[in-house]
Amino acid sequence: MFIKQLEKIQLSLGIIFLSIFFIAVLVQVVTRYLGISVIWTEEVANYSFIWAVFMGAAVMVNRKDHFNFDYLSKKLKGKAKQSLSIVTDSILLVFCSGLFIYSLTALTSFWNYNWVSLPMIKMGYVWLSLPVMSITMVIYLFAHIVTSVKKIAAGEGNE
Amino acid sequence: MGIILIALFLILMFIGVPIAFVIGIVALLGIINVPYIPEVTVPVKMLNGLDSFVLLAVPLFILAANLMNSGQISQKLINFSLSIVGHIRGGLAHANILVSMIFAGVSGASQADTAGVGKILIPNMKKQGYDTETAVSVTAASSTIGVIIPPSIPMIIFAGLTNASVGALFLAGIIPGILVGLGMMILIYVYSIKRGYPKYERTSLKKFSKLFLDTLPALFTPIILIGGIISGIFTATEAAAFASLYTLLVSMFYYKTLKLKDIPKILVDTLTLSSLSLFALAAASALGELLSYYQLATWAQEFFTNNIDSRWVFILIIIAFFLFVGTFMDAIPAMILFIPVVLPVALMYEVSPVLLGLITIMTLAIGLITPPYGLCLLLAAKIGDLSIEKSFKAVLPFIAVIIAVLLFVAFFPDVAFYIPKLLSPGLF
Amino acid sequence: GGGQETGTGQGGSADSLKIIAAHNQTSPDNPYHDGLLKFEEVAESNSDGAIEVEVHAGTLGTEESELVEKLKLGAADVVLVSPGFMSATGIKEVDLFALPYLFESYEHWETVVDGEVGDELATIINEKSNNDFKVLGYWTAGVRHYYGKKPLESIDDLKGMTIRTQTSGVVADYWKQAGAIPTSVAWGELYQALQQNVVDSAENAYPYYIQQNHHKTKNGIYTTETAHDYTTRLLLVNGKKFDSLSDEQKEVLLAAAEASVEAERQSLYEQEEEYKQQAIEDGAQINEIDRTPFIDIATPLNEKAAQNMGIEDLLQKINELK
Ligand code: NA
Numbered sequence: 014m015f016i017k018q019l020e021k022i023q024l025s026l027g028i029i030f031l032s033i034f035f036i037a038v039l040v041q042v043v044t045r046y047l048g049i050s051v052i053w054t055e056e057v058a059n060y061s062f063i064w065a066v067f068m069g070a071a072v073m074v075n076r077k078d079h080f081n082f083d084y085l086s087k088k089l090k091g092k093a094k095q096s097l098s099i100v101t102d103s104i105l106l107v108f109c110s111g112l113f114i115y116s117l118t119a120l121t122s123f124w125n126y127n128w129v130s131l132p133m134i135k136m137g138y139v140w141l142s143l144p145v146m147s148i149t150m151v152i153y154l155f156a157h158i159v160t161s162v163k164k165i166a167a168g169e170g171n172e
Numbered sequence: 173m174g175i176i177l178i179a180l181f182l183i184l185m186f187i188g189v190p191i192a193f194v195i196g197i198v199a200l201l202g203i204i205n206v207p208y209i210p211e212v213t214v215p216v217k218m219l220n221g222l223d224s225f226v227l228l229a230v231p232l233f234i235l236a237a238n239l240m241n242s243g244q245i246s247q248k249l250i251n252f253s254l255s256i257v258g259h260i261r262g263g264l265a266h267a268n269i270l271v272s273m274i275f276a277g278v279s280g281a282s283q284a285d286t287a288g289v290g291k292i293l294i295p296n297m298k299k300q301g302y303d304t305e306t307a308v309s310v311t312a313a314s315s316t317i318g319v320i321i322p323p324s325i326p327m328i329i330f331a332g333l334t335n336a337s338v339g340a341l342f343l344a345g346i347i348p349g350i351l352v353g354l355g356m357m358i359l360i361y362v363y364s365i366k367r368g369y370p371k372y373e374r375t376s377l378k379k380f381s382k383l384f385l386d387t388l389p390a391l392f393t394p395i396i397l398i399g400g401i402i403s404g405i406f407t408a409t410e411a412a413a414f415a416s417l418y419t420l421l422v423s424m425f426y427y428k429t430l431k432l433k434d435i436p437k438i439l440v441d442t443l444t445l446s447s448l449s450l451f452a453l454a455a456a457s458a459l460g461e462l463l464s465y466y467q468l469a470t471w472a473q474e475f476f477t478n479n480i481d482s483r484w485v486f487i488l489i490i491i492a493f494f495l496f497v498g499t500f501m502d503a504i505p506a507m508i509l510f511i512p513v514v515l516p517v518a519l520m521y522e523v524s525p526v527l528l529g530l531i532t533i534m535t536l537a538i539g540l541i542t543p544p545y546g547l548c549l550l551l552a553a554k555i556g557d558l559s560i561e562k563s564f565k566a567v568l569p570f571i572a573v574i575i576a577v578l579l580f581v582a583f584f585p586d587v588a589f590y591i592p593k594l595l596s597p598g599l600f
Numbered sequence: 601g602g603g604q605e606t607g608t609g610q611g612g613s614a615d616s617l618k619i620i621a622a623h624n625q626t627s628p629d630n631p632y633h634d635g636l637l638k639f640e641e642v643a644e645s646n647s648d649g650a651i652e653v654e655v656h657a658g659t660l661g662t663e664e665s666e667l668v669e670k671l672k673l674g675a676a677d678v679v680l681v682s683p684g685f686m687s688a689t690g691i692k693e694v695d696l697f698a699l700p701y702l703f704e705s706y707e708h709w710e711t712v713v714d715g716e717v718g719d720e721l722a723t724i725i726n727e728k729s730n731n732d733f734k735v736l737g738y739w740t741a742g743v744r745h746y747y748g749k750k751p752l753e754s755i756d757d758l759k760g761m762t763i764r765t766q767t768s769g770v771v772a773d774y775w776k777q778a779g780a781i782p783t784s785v786a787w788g789e790l791y792q793a794l795q796q797n798v799v800d801s802a803e804n805a806y807p808y809y810i811q812q813n814h815h816k817t818k819n820g821i822y823t824t825e826t827a828h829d830y831t832t833r834l835l836l837v838n839g840k841k842f843d844s845l846s847d848e849q850k851e852v853l854l855a856a857a858e859a860s861v862e863a864e865r866q867s868l869y870e871q872e873e874e875y876k877q878q879a880i881e882d883g884a885q886i887n888e889i890d891r892t893p894f895i896d897i898a899t900p901l902n903e904k905a906a907q908n909m910g911i912e913d914l915l916q917k918i919n920e921l922k
């Protein structure tokens with residue numbers, strides 16, 4: 014249930030950022046035609062886009078929708094199939110954990126840098142997207158692994 | 173080390189780790205192995221890889237295509253296409269190709285075309301007696317035109333990478349895109365005569381005019397879009413935003429085929445679909461950093477200088493290489509990884525960035541319909557309920573058409589460049 | 601990986617040290633590349649090969665902001681950046697060197713950056729970045745001129761002209777007050793924009809826009825030597841890494857930096873002549889203009905900017921060196 018809630022929140026966050034970015038691009042076109050120079054649109058658009066992409070990417074980890082080759086998985090059945098998915102999920106889990114730790118370094122290094130167009134806004138709010146993405150990926154993957162283990166234990170790997 | 177990383181890449185891919193993550197994992201392990209690149213480079217590069225105004229066009233073009241599909245504009249375009257080519261033998265298949273060419277003028281991606289048009293046309297073609305192979309293959313193959321005829325997401329990315337002009341690249345794609353479409357129509361015509369596919373009655377002028385007027389607002393989109401980008405009124409990103417807004421307004425208020433309650437689902441579809449390719453792009457940026465550390469570009473330059481003294485051989489190698497890469501990788505990460513390596517060599521052989529871009533993008537478009545990672549083929553096969561093997565076999569003649577046009581363009585670039593050269597002579 | 605701690609060689613000159621030096625220009629005949637190659641040559645010969653320098657030219661799409669990040673993270677040891685990208689790290693004083701008509705000639709520019717003002721700015725950068733960045737020297741990317749669809753005979757000719765330049769900050773304010781309309785066009789799109797009348801004019805240094813054939817477009821034929829910006833580029837080293845080196849190693853790197861400064865400027869000055877000559881051969885029309893009215897617009901803007909940055913004293917010193 015928690016996972017479902019988390020995905021829902023994350024997806025909504027992604028949609029909000031997608032909408033902000035869409036509006037920022039439109040504002041840019043319109044204001045340029047009116048001859049008003051609004052200099053923040055590009056940065057607002059770029060940074061909300063980054064947030065949107067990273068949130069979407071994490072949601073797709075939970076939905077197992079990132080594109081992969083399923084030849085091997087299709088050939089296997091039951092326990093073997095579940096074990097394979099535990100293996101691949103664990104590889105992803107290790108990678109995402111590493112990504113989380115390194116993105117904390119990035120976050121702290123660049124926290125105090127500022128936006129070019131809006132110098133009072135910190136770059137930290139942008140870099141924050143990375144640890145948020147990677148930690149949620151870690152959570153989703155962990156949940157997947159638990160589910161697979163449970164399936165094997167219950168002997169219902171035979172779908 | 174290089175060999176180990178390549179082996180790792182293949183193993184991870186084989187056991188089913190998602191491609192985007194395979195790219196990221198290989199990047200991280202490679203970087204751990206190089207003492208002079210700190211590991212934090214991986215997330216830093218992922219974020220920086222996305223921090224580019226041109227990339228914003230990706231979700232925007234996908235949004236425009238999703239709006240067209242949901243707003244039933246696709247259906248209108250199909251009816252309109254049928255009124256033009258329906259009377260030829262194999263009319264529905266011809267319309268399938270023509271509608272993809274029109275769709276291409278709005279959409280920068282190809283999958284949305286396969287999904288939108290395929291859902292309507294594949295069942296219809298089956299009903300009319302076309303064999304499933306033809307229905308699936310013509311749908312998948314013709315949707316590759318989406319990235320050749322402007323606007324085109326891969327072209328935007330290529331231009332961003334090389335500083336080539338998006339406008340010139342767009343202009344250069346028009347004639348090759350039309351040639352691919354015509355070539356496929358010829359192929360379909362031959363099939364239709366052989367297999368006796370049905371045709372429609374010729375549409376009366378009165379009916380055509382009515383259809384034309386009804387479709388006109390939708391047809392405006394490509395004209396405004398391409399015209400706006402080429403004349404410099406819009407950047408590609410702005411044009412994509414405008415296309416989305418225009419499609420939204422037309423389908424909500426003119427055609428009244430789109431309801432406010434449809435919007436959230438469209439946004440979710442747009443976000444999820446675009447974040448897949450963009451996350452792969454982010455990971456590819458990290459791997460690109462590793463490749464640039466190994467100074468692959470210099471290596472490639474030396475290799476070609478010492479071993480190959482023919483421009484044609486170089487072009488053929490490029491085509492073969494991207495044909496291979498395109499089978500298991502999206503066009504966007506493939507370009508992020510390899511264009512920096514290839515471009516300096518291309519310049520050495522006096523292959524202009526625009527020509528290189530056109531060749532690369534047409535080649536990578538073939539990757540959309542080759543297994544294992546041919547998204548358009550997978551999608552069409554799924555809609556048509558046909559096995560990947562059979563679908564691939566059926567799509568091969570169409571691939572031959574694209575390759576024929578590709579080689580023609582590569583060796584007689586003046587044909588493709590007729591339009592752009594007219595407008596910006598100094599770029600070639 | 602290993603990052604920050606790699607190759608620091610604390611023990612003295614016997615230890616080997618590897619330095620990654622990076623710039624963002626892709627063309628190998630760019631002055632940046634010449635400068636860093638000189639840096640490599642001197643560092644390696646003065647250390648008898650104990651110090652190894654690897655020069656990384658820009659790959660496509662290398663952003664200067666990334667170079668700054670790499671320097672901070674230890675992914676590069678020596679980088680080259682323009683003032684604009686430094687100010688995003690929170691050091692707004694660097695923008696001083698990007699003000700229009702701050703310098704009146706290369707002689708003036710050299711006196712300023714190689715003298716007391718250059719030193720003071722270097723100290724500010726070092727302190728404000730918490731020793732992440734240490735300035736090793738000042739390079740230049742040339743002097744920027746106006747080029748457009750008509751020659752400027754007087755400042756009034758700028759009235760109503762769109763110009764591709766920065767659209768925010770003092771530079772944008774300057775062009776606005778001069779009567780022009782600052783417009784944003786991506787560098788890769790500028791050729792077409794000039795050719796198809798999307799923008800009336802632009803501004804840059806000879807080597808950059810002549811290479812791109814902008815002078816062959818309809819709206820790029822006329823160059824007026826406004827010389828509004830003798831550009832400054834900063835050769836930076838990671839301060840913490842530098843401090844960890846032995847005295848001998850420091851000495852070698854400082855000498856290498858000095859030689860690179862000389863080499864880069866020399867290369868740039870030569871290229872500027874070369875490309876100007878090429879432009880003339882290609883049929884570009886070049887004229888000079890009385891700069892006084894332009895300078896009169898820039899002066900109060902610059903004073904206000906320096907006041908906002910709290911470095912009026914530096915501006916005053918720069919003016920005194922004229
Ligand atoms: Na297109």
Ligand code: NA
Binds near residue numbers: 271272289312314
């Ligand atoms: Na089609």
